[in-house]
Amino acid sequence: MTSLPKAGEPGEVDAAGPPRRTGRRRGPSATQHDIVAAARKLFAEHGYRGATMRAIAAEANVDAALIHHFFTSKEGVFAAAMEDAFPPPDAIAHVVVGGLDGLAERLVRFFLGLWERPDTREPLLAVMRSAVSYDEAARMLGEFVTGRILGTITATIEQPDPELRAALIGSQLVGLAMIRYVIKVEPLASASTDTVVAALVPTVDRYLTGSFHPTRS
Amino acid sequence: MTSLPKAGEPGEVDAAGPPRRTGRRRGPSATQHDIVAAARKLFAEHGYRGATMRAIAAEANVDAALIHHFFTSKEGVFAAAMEDAFPPPDAIAHVVVGGLDGLAERLVRFFLGLWERPDTREPLLAVMRSAVSYDEAARMLGEFVTGRILGTITATIEQPDPELRAALIGSQLVGLAMIRYVIKVEPLASASTDTVVAALVPTVDRYLTGSFHPTRS
Numbered sequence: 196m197t198s199l200p201k202a203g204e205p206g207e208v209d210a211a212g213p214p215r216r217t218g219r220r221r222g223p224s225a226t227q228h229d230i231v232a233a234a235r236k237l238f239a240e241h242g243y244r245g246a247t248m249r250a251i252a253a254e255a256n257v258d259a260a261l262i263h264h265f266f267t268s269k270e271g272v273f274a275a276a277m278e279d280a281f282p283p284p285d286a287i288a289h290v291v292v293g294g295l296d297g298l299a300e301r302l303v304r305f306f307l308g309l310w311e312r313p314d315t316r317e318p319l320l321a322v323m324r325s326a327v328s329y330d331e332a333a334r335m336l337g338e339f340v341t342g343r344i345l346g347t348i349t350a351t352i353e354q355p356d357p358e359l360r361a362a363l364i365g366s367q368l369v370g371l372a373m374i375r376y377v378i379k380v381e382p383l384a385s386a387s388t389d390t391v392v393a394a395l396v397p398t399v400d401r402y403l404t405g406s407f408h409p410t411r412s
Numbered sequence: 413m414t415s416l417p418k419a420g421e422p423g424e425v426d427a428a429g430p431p432r433r434t435g436r437r438r439g440p441s442a443t444q445h446d447i448v449a450a451a452r453k454l455f456a457e458h459g460y461r462g463a464t465m466r467a468i469a470a471e472a473n474v475d476a477a478l479i480h481h482f483f484t485s486k487e488g489v490f491a492a493a494m495e496d497a498f499p500p501p502d503a504i505a506h507v508v509v510g511g512l513d514g515l516a517e518r519l520v521r522f523f524l525g526l527w528e529r530p531d532t533r534e535p536l537l538a539v540m541r542s543a544v545s546y547d548e549a550a551r552m553l554g555e556f557v558t559g560r561i562l563g564t565i566t567a568t569i570e571q572p573d574p575e576l577r578a579a580l581i582g583s584q585l586v587g588l589a590m591i592r593y594v595i596k597v598e599p600l601a602s603a604s605t606d607t608v609v610a611a612l613v614p615t616v617d618r619y620l621t622g623s624f625h626p627t628r629s
Contacts, residue, residue: 242459242461242462244459245459245462333594333595334595334596336595337590337591337595337596337597338597341591341597356599358598358599359599359600359603359607362591362592362597362598362599362600363600363611365587365591365597366584366587366588366590366591366592366600367583367584367587367615368587369587369590369591370582370583370584370585370586370587370588370590371583371587373554373583373586373587373590374554374558374579374582374583374586375579375583377550378550378551378553378554379551379554380554380555380558380579380582381575381579382573382575382576382579383576383579383580383583386576387626389626390576390624390625390626392626393623393624393625393626394580394619394622394624397618397622398584398615398618401614401615402611405611405614406610407607407610407611408607408610409604409606409607409609409610
C-alpha cells in the first residue's frame with residue numbers, strides 16, 4: 196500500500212482496467228517462474244489433488260527436488276501460483292486511492308478488468324478451478340482473497356466489522372466469477388461490463404458501508 | 413408449481429426452514445437411490461472426473477451395466493444426483509406464494525435453511541464440489557440452479573429480464589455458499605443467519621426488482 200509505481204489517477208483504473216504488470220515481484224528466477232506456470236497448468240487440468248509434484252517437475256523440465264527446494268510442498272507451489280494470479284499490492288492501492296467515494300465502482304471495475312483480459316483471466320481460472328476441488332487449496336484461496344486483497348481494502352475505510360464486509364464482498368465477487376466466467380450462465384455471461392457494474396456496485400457499496408445488524412430480535 | 417402438499421403459510425418457510433422431504437420424486441427404486449447416493453459420495457471425494465462408473469457401481473454394489481441402463485451416462489448420474497440434492501418444485505412453490513412482498517427474505521431464508529441442515533447440506537456440498545472441478549458438470553449445475561430454480565421464481569414476478577435477475581441472484585447465493593459453507597471464511601462462516609439475512613436480503617431484493625441499465629452511455 197505504500198509505494199505507487201506511477202502517480203495514478205483513481206479514474207485511470209476505471210478507464211483502462213488494472214495496470215499491467217511490469218515485472219515479477221520478489222524477483223523469482225526464470226526456473227521458479229517455469230515451475231509456477233507448469234503447476235498452474237496442471238492444477239487447472241487435473242485439479243489440486245491430481246497434479247503431482249513429479250508431474251509438475253516434468254512439465255517444468257526440472258528435477259522434483261528443485262521444487263521442494265524452492266517451495267517446500269505442494270501447498271507452497273499452490274500459494275505461489277495463487278499469488279502470481281492476483282494483482283500485486285500496488286495495483287490494489289490504485290483502487291483505494293480516492294477513499295470511500297466511488298470505491299465500490301473502482302473495485303467492481305478493477306475485478307471485472309482482471310477477468311475480462313485473457314492474460315489475467317487464465318491464471319485466475321486455473322487457481323479457482325484447482326481450489327474448489329480441494330478443501331485446503333480452497334481455504335488458502337478464500338483467505339487470500341478476503342484477507343489479503345479485500346481485507347486490505349475494507350481496513351482502509353474506517354467502518355465497523357471490516358472482515359465481515361470483506362467476506363460479503365468476496366461472496367458476491369467470487370459468485371460472479373463462477374456464474375459469469377467459469378460456468379458462463381447466460382445472459383450474465385455476455386452482459387456488458389456496464390450492466391454488471393450497474394447491478395453490482397450498489398451491492399458492494401452497501402457491503403462497504405451498510406449495517407447488518409438484524410432488525411428482528 | 414401447481415400442487416402444494418399442504419396449505420402452507422408463506423411465513424412457515426421462514427420459521428421452520430424448507431419443508432422436509434417426505435418421499436422420493438418420480439418413485440425411483442431403492443437401487444436407483446443407492447446408485448445416486450454412491451455417485452454423490454464418489455463425486456464429492458474424487459471430483460466429477462475422478463469418479464468412474466465402475467467405482468460408482470462397486471460402491472453401490474450393483475453391476476455397471478445397471479447404471480447405464482438407468483442413467484445412460486455419467487452425465488445422467490450427475491443430473492440425478494443434482495436433482496436429488498435440490499428441493500423439489502413444491503418446496504420452491506412455498507417461496508413464491510405471497511408474491512413479491514417479502515420474496516427476497518423468503519428466498520434467502522429458504523436457501524440458508526438448505527445449507528444449515530446437515531441432511532440437505534451434504535448433498536449440496538457434494539454436487540457443488542464435483543461440479544466446480546469439471547466444466548460440463550459446472551454448466552449443468554449452473555443451468556439447473558439459475559434456470560430451473562431461480563428462473564422459476566423470477567418468471568413469476570412479472571419484471572423485465574427475468575433470466576438476468578435469476579443469474580444475478582444465483583451469483584450472490586452461489587458465492588455465499590462457497591465463502592460461508594465450502595471455504596468457511598470467517599467471520600461470515602459463523603455469522604448468525606439473521607446477520608446474513610440482513611446483509612443479503614436488500615441485495616436479492618434489488619436483483620428481483622431493480623434496474624440495471626447502465627447510467628453512463
